[in-house]
Amino acid sequence: MKKNVILxxxxxxxxxxxxxxxxxxxxxxxxxxxxxxxxxxLFIIRYSNIIYEKNGKTIKIPIxxxxxxxxxxxxxxxxxxKMNYMKPGYMESGLIIKAKKGELxxxxxxxxxxxxxxxxxxxxxxxxxxxxxxxxxxxxxxxxINGIPCYMMIRFDTSEIDNKNYRKYKTPYEIMxxxxxxxxxxxxxxxxGFKSTD
Numbered sequence: 001m002k003k004n005v006i007l008x009x010x011x012x013x014x015x016x017x018x019x020x021x022x023x024x025x026x027x028x029x030x031x032x033x034x035x036x037x038x039x040x041x042l043f044i045i046r047y048s049n050i051i052y053e054k055n056g057k058t059i060k061i062p063i064x065x066x067x068x069x070x071x072x073x074x075x076x077x078x079x080x081x082k083m084n085y086m087k088p089g090y091m092e093s094g095l096i097i098k099a100k101k102g103e104l105x106x107x108x109x110x111x112x113x114x115x116x117x118x119x120x121x122x123x124x125x126x127x128x129x130x131x132x133x134x135x136x137x138x139x140x141x142x143x144x145i146n147g148i149p150c151y152m153m154i155r156f157d158t159s160e161i162d163n164k165n166y167r168k169y170k171t172p173y174e175i176m177x178x179x180x181x182x183x184x185x186x187x188x189x190x191x192x193g194f195k196s197t198d
Contacts, residue, residue: 029079033068036085041093042187043080047071052192057146059192064097064114073192094155094187104177104184108156111186112172119143120152128196132158132166139172140196151196156186 099107
């Protein structure tokens with residue numbers, strides 16, 4: 001009898017812990033936390049972390065400038081589908097970081113420094129790939145969390161200086177961003193369970 005009471009008490013404690021963990025992630029997403037940008041599967045996300053689940057493992061990715069706690073990637077996708085921001089079977093084109101006029105480079109450096117302190121701490125000065133097609137920069141960083149390969153792709157418009165000198169650059173910190181953009185911003189997207197070379 002005593003064992004049954006202890007077993008039931010332990011079960012209630014475990015159930016309570018499970019409920020507590022789940023309740024710490026966002027459930028009621030609004031446009032305050034997730035804002036569509038430019039009607040093109042691009043979003044400004046204001047959560048502190050986005051949590052992916054892959055192969056039974058949890059991948060917690062910090063979000064630059066995020067302040068609203070954690071959100072499950074599944075909940076973020078469900079919200080976007082419900083709002084008709086995306087169609088089933090498609091993923092977001094990227095997350096957006098906006099900058100003040102004339103401060104895109106400064107904002108990009110702040111973004112890189114932020115990720116240097118966490119998921120990219122071992123690779124920040126050595127992107128897997130840095131390329132420029134004459135219009136846009138593409139910067140890929142491979143990293144691993146909980147044994148799961150991941151990568152982040154950063155994209156932004158080139159400047160006239162970059163179009164002439166991009167082959168000389170060794171790190172993203174050397175890039176001269178286009179400070180003349182009407183709406184200064186860059187995008188980034190995470191791929192979980194993949195390497196940039198896949």
